[in-house]
Amino acid sequence: MICNDKEAIDYMVEEANTYTKDGRVADYIPALKVADPDTLSVAIYENEKTCITAGNTEETFTLQSISKVLTLALALMDRGEDEVFSRVGMEPTGDPFNSMIKLETHSPSRPLNPMINAGALAVTSMIYGSSVDEKLGRLLAFIHELTGNSSIRYDEKVAKSEYETADLNRSLSYFMKQHGVIEDEVEHLLELYTKQCAIEVNCRDLAKIGYIIANEGKHVESQRPIIPLHIARILKTFMVTCGMYNASGEFAIRVGIPAKSGVSGGIMASVPYGVGIGIYGPALDDKGNSIAGMRLLESLSQRYDLSIF
Structure with missing residues (x-):
């Protein structure tokens, strides 16, 4: 049981933290x-309570690409699989998360999967709502329900910073609009997307969401279904195949846990029918993943035999 192994968890965090010197925080936003590059914290849910933590798990950070998992869940509940996957594919890509190459070279010109930026933009455009505020409000309400934390909001400063530097995402959006993948006004879509990426959580919030996805989409305390079982399975599958950017294949071999990272340094992991893990370590590797967080997950997987393979 991980919950009874606090000393080992503390040691693994301390060991993984030595890797932060080899990474760097995201500077293009x-x-x-x-962010302090030396930070590393983790929260692990193994039941209805946070069973173990290390580091400052109350420190907040923005979801960034981890939000792609949540918007995919919401869009699938809103629109159904047929419509969502008529606009976004299901295949991994070896290209960087913000690449336009596959949009230009594949026919039809649709994103390969929901975890790259183009796919996430298309998915976000499918969330029901008549305005940016309504769509964002529905997403936040969904996150509040998952975490039990109604204080979660988005960071206005980060959202503004991302919106003002979103030229590549604008290009992706206009390309997809030209090819009928998205129908929204591009600037409205970018406003929503940058706000969704700027939603602030802590490690405990991430671990609780990861636990729910791991355990058939059921609420941690009440066991009431929040995410339908078949959608929870889809989320875990994409987390395995595409969740760690273009390091997903190596991560699957070394760690073998469904996970999704964000360039703020967050990682959310979901061990099927097991634990939920939330990690924050803002020093990134060259793929955009938390360098110490990756090392910590590898250590956790090996010690507790968490790989699904």
Whole structure:
């Protein structure tokens, strides 16, 4: 049981933290440059309570690409699989998360999967709502329900910073609009997307969401279904095949846990029918994943035999 192994968890965090010197915080989003690269914290849910933590698990950070998992869940509940996957594919890509190459070279010109930026933009455009505020409000309400934390909001400074530097995402959006993948006004879509990426959580929040996805989409305390079982399975599958950017294949071999990272340094992991893990370590590797967080998950997987393979 992980819950009874606090000393080992503390040691693994301390060991993984030595890797932060080899990473760097995201600097292409100005508001993320202020993060302390030496930070590393983890929360692990193994039942209805946080069973173990290490580091400052109350420190908040923005979801960034981890939000792609949540918007996919919401869009699938809103629109159904047929419509969502008529606009977004299901295949991994070896290209960077913000690449346009596959959009230009594949026919039809649709994103390969929901975990790259183009796919996430298309998925976000499918969330029901008549305005940016309504769509964002529905997403936040969904996150509040998952975490039990109604204080979660988005960071206005980070959202503004991302919106003002979103030229590549604008290009992806206009390309997809030209090819009929998205129908929204591009600037409205970018406003929503940058706000969704700027939603602030802590490790405990992430671990609780990861636990729910791991355990058939059921609420941690009440066991009431929040995410339908078949959608929870889809989420875990994409987390395995595409969740760690273009390091997903190596991560599957070394760690073998469904996980999704974000360039703020967050990682959410879901061990099927097991634990939920939330990690924050803002020093990134060259793929955009938390360098110490990756090492910590590898250590956890090996010690507790968490790989699904």
